[in-house]
Amino acid sequence: SHWSSISPTSQTNIFCFVFLYRIAKYSRHLHKFMKEECLNFKQRRGNEMGEGQAFPCYIVTSTIPRARETVAWNRMISTALSQLNPLDKGELTGKEISSIAEDASEWHAQYLADPFRTRYPGGESQADLMLRLEQVAICLEQQVEPSLVVSHTSVLQALVAYFRNSLAETCMNIDLPLNTVFKFEPAKGGGWKETRHCICSGESDTL
Numbered sequence: 001s002h003w004s005s006i007s008p009t010s011q012t013n014i015f016c017f018v019f020l021y022r023i024a025k026y027s028r029h030l031h032k033f034m035k036e037e038c039l040n041f042k043q044r045r046g047n048e049m050g051e052g053q054a055f056p057c058y059i060v061t062s063t064i065p066r067a068r069e070t071v072a073w074n075r076m077i078s079t080a081l082s083q084l085n086p087l088d089k090g091e092l093t094g095k096e097i098s099s100i101a102e103d104a105s106e107w108h109a110q111y112l113a114d115p116f117r118t119r120y121p122g123g124e125s126q127a128d129l130m131l132r133l134e135q136v137a138i139c140l141e142q143q144v145e146p147s148l149v150v151s152h153t154s155v156l157q158a159l160v161a162y163f164r165n166s167l168a169e170t171c172m173n174i175d176l177p178l179n180t181v182f183k184f185e186p187a188k189g190g191g192w193k194e195t196r197h198c199i200c201s202g203e204s205d206t207l
């Protein structure tokens with residue numbers, strides 16, 4: 001099924017989703033990219049948004065330290081949200097699906113039959129993850145300044161699916177290249193225009 005269709009309160013926002021890699025160097029490149037994007041946004045709006053910060057931006061991250069460190073920028077405020085933490089794999093945390101096939105064969109068979117709805121033992125399913133992210137997505141749409149989300153593969157796949165208005169069940173197939181910012185901005189006639197921006201030349205996967 002598709003995610004809920006929400007009408008944003010503002011048609012001037014932009015959203016940027018970031019997949020973590022090589023924090024120290026990536027953080028510098030990300031800061032430069034976001035500063036340019038957000039100051040250009042502020043100039044187009046011609047108002048006093050973002051006063052007190054280096055540039056106007058609503059920044060949210062997971063509570064995982066490496067996510068918070070990515071946006072530990074001078075004169076910038078970020079909010080850590082547990083909803084943006086990666087998929088909880090419970091008892092199977094840290095294990096690859098290939099090794100789980102031997103250690104938990106019965107569960108693995110259920111997972112292969114329905115990878116979207118099958119819960120990890122003591123954890124959650126991808127469907128559970130989508131539910132906990134829905135309020136975050138709505139909050140992003142209600143912002144009146146640019147927004148930046150720094151999170152992890154499972155979470156960003158879900159959010160990208162939301163803003164693409166694509167099938168929730170297929171979100172796990174979304175490719176997230178390293179060192180790349182996914183940018184969504186309102187499109188004429190509704191919906192969102194998606195662009196990708198590689199911000200570390202020569203060190204990222206092919207787009």
